[in-house]
Amino acid sequence: MDKRAPDNRSIGVFDSGMGGLTAVRRLHALMPKENIIYFGDTSRVPYGTRGRDTIVKYARQDVAFLRQFDLKAIVIACNTVSSVALDLLTEENNIPIIGTVEPACRRAMTMTQNGRVGVIGTAATMRSGAYEKYLHKKDGTLRLYTQACPLFVPLVENGRVHRGDIVIETVAAEYLAPLKEAGVDTLILGCTHYPLLEEVISDYMGPDVTLIDSGAEAANLASTQFNPNDGPGGTRYYVSDDPAGFDRLAGLFLQEDVETNAGLVDISRF
Amino acid sequence: MDKRAPDNRSIGVFDSGMGGLTAVRRLHALMPKENIIYFGDTSRVPYGTRGRDTIVKYARQDVAFLRQFDLKAIVIACNTVSSVALDLLTEENNIPIIGTVEPACRRAMTMTQNGRVGVIGTAATMRSGAYEKYLHKKDGTLRLYTQACPLFVPLVENGRVHRGDIVIETVAAEYLAPLKEAGVDTLILGCTHYPLLEEVISDYMGPDVTLIDSGAEAANLASTQFNPNDGPGGTRYYVSDDPAGFDRLAGLFLQEDVETNAGLVDISRF
Numbered sequence: 001m002d003k004r005a006p007d008n009r010s011i012g013v014f015d016s017g018m019g020g021l022t023a024v025r026r027l028h029a030l031m032p033k034e035n036i037i038y039f040g041d042t043s044r045v046p047y048g049t050r051g052r053d054t055i056v057k058y059a060r061q062d063v064a065f066l067r068q069f070d071l072k073a074i075v076i077a078c079n080t081v082s083s084v085a086l087d088l089l090t091e092e093n094n095i096p097i098i099g100t101v102e103p104a105c106r107r108a109m110t111m112t113q114n115g116r117v118g119v120i121g122t123a124a125t126m127r128s129g130a131y132e133k134y135l136h137k138k139d140g141t142l143r144l145y146t147q148a149c150p151l152f153v154p155l156v157e158n159g160r161v162h163r164g165d166i167v168i169e170t171v172a173a174e175y176l177a178p179l180k181e182a183g184v185d186t187l188i189l190g191c192t193h194y195p196l197l198e199e200v201i202s203d204y205m206g207p208d209v210t211l212i213d214s215g216a217e218a219a220n221l222a223s224t225q226f227n228p229n230d231g232p233g234g235t236r237y238y239v240s241d242d243p244a245g246f247d248r249l250a251g252l253f254l255q256e257d258v259e260t261n262a263g264l265v266d267i268s269r270f
Numbered sequence: 271m272d273k274r275a276p277d278n279r280s281i282g283v284f285d286s287g288m289g290g291l292t293a294v295r296r297l298h299a300l301m302p303k304e305n306i307i308y309f310g311d312t313s314r315v316p317y318g319t320r321g322r323d324t325i326v327k328y329a330r331q332d333v334a335f336l337r338q339f340d341l342k343a344i345v346i347a348c349n350t351v352s353s354v355a356l357d358l359l360t361e362e363n364n365i366p367i368i369g370t371v372e373p374a375c376r377r378a379m380t381m382t383q384n385g386r387v388g389v390i391g392t393a394a395t396m397r398s399g400a401y402e403k404y405l406h407k408k409d410g411t412l413r414l415y416t417q418a419c420p421l422f423v424p425l426v427e428n429g430r431v432h433r434g435d436i437v438i439e440t441v442a443a444e445y446l447a448p449l450k451e452a453g454v455d456t457l458i459l460g461c462t463h464y465p466l467l468e469e470v471i472s473d474y475m476g477p478d479v480t481l482i483d484s485g486a487e488a489a490n491l492a493s494t495q496f497n498p499n500d501g502p503g504g505t506r507y508y509v510s511d512d513p514a515g516f517d518r519l520a521g522l523f524l525q526e527d528v529e530t531n532a533g534l535v536d537i538s539r540f
Contacts, residue, residue: 042320043314044313044314045321048516049427049510050312050313050412050510050511051511051514052512053512054313054510054511054512074430150424150428151424151428151430154420154421154424155421157319158420158421166436166440167437167440167441170436170437171437173374217507233394240324241320241321241324242321242322242323242324244321245321268538
């Protein structure tokens with residue numbers, strides 16, 4: 001079979017909730033002809049504040065739901081799951097599973113000039129040490145600075161993303177001060193909610209600091225990993241809580257007007 | 271049987287997470303000899319951002335877990351569940367179930383001088399209309415002003431509760447401005463997290479506005495509803511996510527140094 005012969009199976013994408021839609025947005029831009037199945041676990045979001053065992057359990061159920069479909073790959077559009085459970089999910093499933101940590105780190109390694117890289121994410125992502133492990137294995141000379149930002153997700157979900165909002169600017173400054181002080185020139189946005197804060201974070205860090213969108217990097221990697229669909233493509237959305245609530249916020253993350261017509265899934269059955 | 275003869279069965283108390291501990295604190299003060307079983311659904315918190323059906327499902331599972339114990343009553347130390355599912359849970363269970371809405375409203379009715387009462391709570395609590403329904407049924411002359419405060423729970427859980435913190439003060443002022451403008455003289459804290467914000471809320475509303483602690487009012491009502499235990503009493507804690515995480519924050523809500531030694535429950539099995 002020709003390496004790039006069409007493969008019309010779907011790409012499964014999941015996240016704890018809405019944030020993974022920033023990765024879907026990039027997939028739409030890179031591969032408009034793909035069939036995408038998105039699952040957002042909106043009845044149990046957030047994951048980033050929970051313990052390891054709970055995250056693993058939820059991630060397994062999310063994958064089990066997606067595997068009902070005929071898939072060529074799964075993209076974990078959630079740094080918390082990527083950090084805590086990627087190895088385990090890869091072991092347990094015989095299809096390619098793409099997380100956010102490796103592609104975000106790879107991009108950071110090509111971008112940094114001074115070898116000082118920052119990573120921000122949820123409490124669970126930071127606790128996992130996944131970014132440290134990957135980066136230190138690949139390049140022992142890099143210096144990594146990490147910071148958990150537990151209030152960023154609820155602030156984003158409440159629309160507090162705008163320049164000039166003293167609430168988000170104060171919280172951002174508190175979280176980012178140690179990274180700025182450390183002189184990082186590259187900052188990994190290690191949570192798929194954070195691209196919505198790009199402006200606020202960039203304002204604080206300054207124009208010389210490169211921000212890495214980990215969800216977009218996962219989408220970039222995915223686009224090189226398997227044979228493309230030959231169209232026309234389309235995205236089906238599934239959620240575990242009220243689809244109307246998901247629909248109301250989806251446009252904010254996808255940066256487009258969209259009716260998601262999301263289906264409702266009882267994820268506890270998987 | 272003498273009306274106040276000892277009844278050594280336990281009191282079950284549940285909440286979506288930690289907030290309900292503010293009601294346990296009052297129960298400890300009022301009824302130090304009771305046996306209390308507390309369940310906090312920490313693997314699925316928060317409830318207040320979710321849709322009705324999800325909240326109903328979770329509440330039924332919480333009650334099913336508690337009903338494994340020999341109980342004389344259940345206290346719903348969660349305004350979201352009390353607002354959305356109290357009637358249904360009462361219908362489905364043959365033991366007394368005490369919610370927060372009725373006792374908070376009753377106290378508000380005795381405290382207000384000018385008949386203008388405010389209620390703040392989660393998005394789901396406000397959407398349910400439960401406070402309006404109860405108050406208008408009891409006293410058609412009262413004027414009720416409601417406000418959802420979706421950022422209060424994450425801010426409290428991140429310790430942003432202190433006077434002088436511009437983040438909580440800004441958010442509080444935004445939420446409370448319409449209630450202050452309306453001239454309420456009584457404000458129901460319609461979420462068991464909010465007592466931790468009493469100082470900040472009181473600073474903004476002014477000394478003439480009476481704050482009603484809905485969880486404490488539920489505990490007050492409970493203390494009059496059944497025969498007391500004759501001791502020595504004690505509280506057992508159960509959670510659905512990592513007990514260590516619960517233990518770290520419990521003292522903040524109970525206002526005492528405590529080792530909760532919480533047990534882990536797979537709530538999805540109930």
